[in-house]
Amino acid sequence: MKEMNQRRHYPDMKQQRIQKQASGLEHIKQHNESTVPEGFSLAMALTDCLPILFFSISSAVLAFRFNSFLFRIGIFLVIVAGILKAGWKFTIVLVRKDLPFLNRQMRFLMPAGFSLMLIALFADRSRWSAAAVVRHITAFPSLVFFLAGAAGILLLSRFACRGNGRDARTNWKEQIINGISQLCIMLGILL
Numbered sequence: 001m002k003e004m005n006q007r008r009h010y011p012d013m014k015q016q017r018i019q020k021q022a023s024g025l026e027h028i029k030q031h032n033e034s035t036v037p038e039g040f041s042l043a044m045a046l047t048d049c050l051p052i053l054f055f056s057i058s059s060a061v062l063a064f065r066f067n068s069f070l071f072r073i074g075i076f077l078v079i080v081a082g083i084l085k086a087g088w089k090f091t092i093v094l095v096r097k098d099l100p101f102l103n104r105q106m107r108f109l110m111p112a113g114f115s116l117m118l119i120a121l122f123a124d125r126s127r128w129s130a131a132a133v134v135r136h137i138t139a140f141p142s143l144v145f146f147l148a149g150a151a152g153i154l155l156l157s158r159f160a161c162r163g164n165g166r167d168a169r170t171n172w173k174e175q176i177i178n179g180i181s182q183l184c185i186m187l188g189i190l191l
Helices: 002-035 042-047 049-065 069-095 100-104 106-123 130-138 142-162 168-190
Strands: none
Touching (some): 042 049, 042 069, 042 168, 069 100, 069 106, 130 142, 142 168
Protein backbone atom coordinates (compact mmCIF):
# COMPACT_ATOMS: atom_id res chain seq x y z
CA MET A 1 0.00 0.00 0.00
CA LYS A 2 2.79 2.38 0.96
CA GLU A 3 4.54 1.57 -2.30
CA MET A 4 1.43 2.43 -4.32
CA ASN A 5 1.13 5.80 -2.60
CA GLN A 6 4.76 6.61 -3.45
CA ARG A 7 4.22 5.63 -7.07
CA ARG A 8 1.04 7.63 -7.29
CA HIS A 9 2.71 10.76 -5.81
CA TYR A 10 5.96 10.35 -7.71
CA PRO A 11 4.73 12.02 -10.92
CA ASP A 12 3.35 14.91 -8.84
CA MET A 13 6.66 15.33 -6.99
CA LYS A 14 8.60 15.21 -10.25
CA GLN A 15 6.27 17.78 -11.80
CA GLN A 16 6.67 20.05 -8.76
CA ARG A 17 10.47 19.80 -8.98
CA ILE A 18 10.39 20.69 -12.69
CA GLN A 19 8.11 23.67 -11.99
CA LYS A 20 10.40 24.81 -9.18
CA GLN A 21 13.46 24.63 -11.45
CA ALA A 22 11.66 26.52 -14.22
CA SER A 23 10.56 29.13 -11.70
CA GLY A 24 14.13 29.48 -10.44
CA LEU A 25 15.48 29.91 -13.97
CA GLU A 26 12.82 32.52 -14.70
CA HIS A 27 13.78 34.37 -11.51
CA ILE A 28 17.46 34.35 -12.54
CA LYS A 29 16.53 35.64 -16.01
CA GLN A 30 14.36 38.43 -14.54
CA HIS A 31 17.09 39.34 -12.03
CA ASN A 32 19.71 39.55 -14.78
CA GLU A 33 17.44 41.67 -16.98
CA SER A 34 16.67 44.03 -14.11
CA THR A 35 20.37 44.47 -13.31
CA VAL A 36 21.42 45.23 -16.90
CA PRO A 37 22.24 48.94 -17.02
CA GLU A 38 19.89 50.99 -19.19
CA GLY A 39 20.92 53.43 -21.90
CA PHE A 40 23.99 51.57 -23.13
CA SER A 41 24.23 51.45 -26.94
CA LEU A 42 26.41 49.95 -29.63
CA ALA A 43 27.72 53.45 -30.38
CA MET A 44 28.84 53.71 -26.74
CA ALA A 45 30.61 50.35 -26.87
CA LEU A 46 32.35 51.25 -30.13
CA THR A 47 33.34 54.68 -28.80
CA ASP A 48 34.88 52.97 -25.78
CA CYS A 49 37.36 51.30 -28.15
CA LEU A 50 38.91 54.64 -29.21
CA PRO A 51 40.83 55.33 -25.98
CA ILE A 52 42.11 51.74 -26.09
CA LEU A 53 43.31 52.27 -29.66
CA PHE A 54 45.00 55.61 -28.82
CA PHE A 55 46.64 54.18 -25.68
CA SER A 56 47.82 51.12 -27.62
CA ILE A 57 49.48 53.28 -30.28
CA SER A 58 51.11 55.49 -27.64
CA SER A 59 52.26 52.46 -25.70
CA ALA A 60 53.70 50.74 -28.76
CA VAL A 61 55.81 53.82 -29.50
CA LEU A 62 56.98 54.05 -25.88
CA ALA A 63 57.68 50.31 -25.65
CA PHE A 64 59.78 50.56 -28.82
CA ARG A 65 61.75 53.50 -27.37
CA PHE A 66 62.05 52.04 -23.85
CA ASN A 67 63.17 48.43 -24.02
CA SER A 68 61.85 47.08 -20.72
CA PHE A 69 60.06 43.76 -20.25
CA LEU A 70 58.42 45.02 -17.03
CA PHE A 71 57.17 48.14 -18.81
CA ARG A 72 55.67 46.02 -21.59
CA ILE A 73 53.89 43.74 -19.12
CA GLY A 74 52.39 46.84 -17.49
CA ILE A 75 51.22 48.11 -20.88
CA PHE A 76 49.70 44.71 -21.64
CA LEU A 77 47.71 44.70 -18.36
CA VAL A 78 46.36 48.21 -18.97
CA ILE A 79 45.29 47.33 -22.53
CA VAL A 80 43.65 44.08 -21.37
CA ALA A 81 41.76 46.03 -18.68
CA GLY A 82 40.48 48.46 -21.32
CA ILE A 83 39.47 45.67 -23.68
CA LEU A 84 37.58 43.83 -20.92
CA LYS A 85 35.75 47.04 -19.95
CA ALA A 86 34.75 47.58 -23.59
CA GLY A 87 33.74 43.90 -23.69
CA TRP A 88 31.44 44.55 -20.72
CA LYS A 89 29.65 47.24 -22.71
CA PHE A 90 29.42 45.05 -25.83
CA THR A 91 27.96 42.23 -23.69
CA ILE A 92 25.35 44.57 -22.22
CA VAL A 93 24.38 45.91 -25.64
CA LEU A 94 24.50 42.76 -27.76
CA VAL A 95 23.56 40.00 -25.30
CA ARG A 96 21.65 42.05 -22.69
CA LYS A 97 23.68 40.48 -19.88
CA ASP A 98 25.62 42.19 -17.15
CA LEU A 99 28.89 40.39 -16.49
CA PRO A 100 30.20 42.54 -13.61
CA PHE A 101 33.68 40.99 -13.52
CA LEU A 102 34.36 42.53 -16.96
CA ASN A 103 33.80 45.96 -15.42
CA ARG A 104 35.18 45.41 -11.92
CA GLN A 105 38.54 44.04 -13.08
CA MET A 106 39.53 47.63 -13.95
CA ARG A 107 40.07 48.30 -10.23
CA PHE A 108 42.83 45.69 -10.20
CA LEU A 109 44.33 45.25 -13.66
CA MET A 110 44.72 48.90 -14.58
CA PRO A 111 46.45 50.00 -11.34
CA ALA A 112 48.65 46.90 -11.49
CA GLY A 113 49.62 47.72 -15.07
CA PHE A 114 50.41 51.36 -14.37
CA SER A 115 52.32 50.36 -11.23
CA LEU A 116 54.49 47.96 -13.24
CA MET A 117 55.14 50.69 -15.79
CA LEU A 118 56.20 53.07 -13.01
CA ILE A 119 58.38 50.44 -11.32
CA ALA A 120 60.05 49.75 -14.69
CA LEU A 121 61.09 53.41 -14.91
CA PHE A 122 63.11 52.93 -11.72
CA ALA A 123 64.21 49.33 -12.26
CA ASP A 124 65.39 49.99 -15.81
CA ARG A 125 66.44 53.63 -15.39
CA SER A 126 69.69 53.04 -17.31
CA ARG A 127 67.62 52.43 -20.47
CA TRP A 128 66.08 55.90 -20.70
CA SER A 129 67.14 59.52 -20.31
CA ALA A 130 65.13 61.81 -18.04
CA ALA A 131 66.59 64.84 -19.83
CA ALA A 132 65.42 63.54 -23.23
CA VAL A 133 61.92 62.86 -21.87
CA VAL A 134 61.68 66.33 -20.31
CA ARG A 135 62.90 67.93 -23.57
CA HIS A 136 60.24 66.05 -25.54
CA ILE A 137 57.42 66.79 -23.08
CA THR A 138 58.21 70.51 -22.86
CA ALA A 139 58.73 71.04 -26.61
CA PHE A 140 56.02 72.83 -28.56
CA PRO A 141 53.42 71.56 -29.63
CA SER A 142 53.83 68.37 -27.53
CA LEU A 143 53.52 70.40 -24.32
CA VAL A 144 50.02 71.60 -25.27
CA PHE A 145 48.87 68.04 -25.99
CA PHE A 146 50.42 66.64 -22.80
CA LEU A 147 48.81 69.37 -20.67
CA ALA A 148 45.40 68.73 -22.26
CA GLY A 149 45.82 64.98 -21.77
CA ALA A 150 46.88 65.42 -18.14
CA ALA A 151 43.90 67.70 -17.45
CA GLY A 152 41.58 65.05 -18.89
CA ILE A 153 43.15 62.30 -16.77
CA LEU A 154 42.70 64.43 -13.64
CA LEU A 155 39.07 64.98 -14.56
CA LEU A 156 38.64 61.23 -15.06
CA SER A 157 39.99 60.55 -11.57
CA ARG A 158 37.26 62.85 -10.25
CA PHE A 159 34.66 60.78 -12.10
CA ALA A 160 36.16 57.57 -10.70
CA CYS A 161 35.63 58.85 -7.16
CA ARG A 162 32.13 60.21 -7.69
CA GLY A 163 30.66 58.59 -10.76
CA ASN A 164 28.31 55.69 -11.20
CA GLY A 165 29.95 53.24 -13.60
CA ARG A 166 26.58 51.74 -14.50
CA ASP A 167 25.03 55.05 -15.55
CA ALA A 168 24.99 55.56 -19.33
CA ARG A 169 25.26 59.34 -19.13
CA THR A 170 28.30 59.16 -16.85
CA ASN A 171 29.86 56.56 -19.16
CA TRP A 172 29.45 58.84 -22.16
CA LYS A 173 31.15 61.71 -20.32
CA GLU A 174 34.00 59.47 -19.18
CA GLN A 175 34.47 58.02 -22.66
CA ILE A 176 34.57 61.39 -24.37
CA ILE A 177 37.04 62.79 -21.83
CA ASN A 178 39.16 59.62 -21.93
CA GLY A 179 39.12 59.52 -25.73
CA ILE A 180 40.22 63.15 -26.05
CA SER A 181 42.83 62.72 -23.30
CA GLN A 182 44.34 59.60 -24.88
CA LEU A 183 44.31 61.25 -28.32
CA CYS A 184 46.16 64.29 -26.92
CA ILE A 185 48.74 62.11 -25.15
CA MET A 186 49.22 60.06 -28.30
CA LEU A 187 49.75 63.21 -30.38
CA GLY A 188 52.16 64.54 -27.76
CA ILE A 189 54.20 61.33 -27.99
CA LEU A 190 54.12 61.18 -31.79
CA LEU A 191 55.10 64.83 -32.39
